[in-house]
Amino acid sequence: MDVRPIRTERDYRAMLATVSRLIDMDPDPNSPEGERLEVLGLLVESYEGxxxxxxxxxxxxxIKxxxxxxxxxxxxxRPYIGPPNRVYEVLNGxxxxxxxxxxxLRTLGISAEVLIGNLGATHG
Structure with a gap:
């Protein structure tokens, strides 16, 4: 399997084209094509990240x-932040x-990481 890192936007576009062709083939995950698709997909994901x-x-x-x-x-x-005046204060920063x-607020599906991210910050 000839695999190279993605270093440039051109490399990235070429890799996407290869991944797209492999996806269209719908290979078995244990086949050489399926394994290549998995590895190239990980490279693309890493580059995009x-x-x-x-x-x-x-x-x-x-919150908004x-x-x-x-x-x-x-x-x-109200159940999450408190009375309306407090809600407005939070939303206004x-x-x-x-x-x-x-x-x-976590019970609303907002991650703790996002809510804690700037704990004490007053700008939104």
Whole structure:
């Protein structure tokens, strides 16, 4: 199997073309083509992770996104953050999230890593 690292955008495009051809073949995972597809897929994934990394959202962005996705209002956030004035303070970045808020917000499916990421930061 002739495998080389992806170092340039040109290498990346060529690798994607090869991976695409292999996917179209739908090889058995244990066949030489299937193993090649797995290895090349890992190389592509690694390159994309380094080259096209997406920064995690701020805690405030994550909360606002979850509210939007769930059709939630400020009033709906009471169980997670507290009374409306506190919700507005958090969403405006004038009040940091407390550990208790973070624990409750996790139940909405927002990762602790995102919520804790900038613990104490007041900008969103």
């Amino acid at each position: 380094k080259r096209y990394a997406i920064a995690a959202p701020s805690p405030i962005q994550a 996104f979850r509210m939007e996705q769930g059709g939630m209002t400020v009033a709906d956030m 004038t009040r940091p999230l407390s550990l208790a808020m973070i624990r409750r």
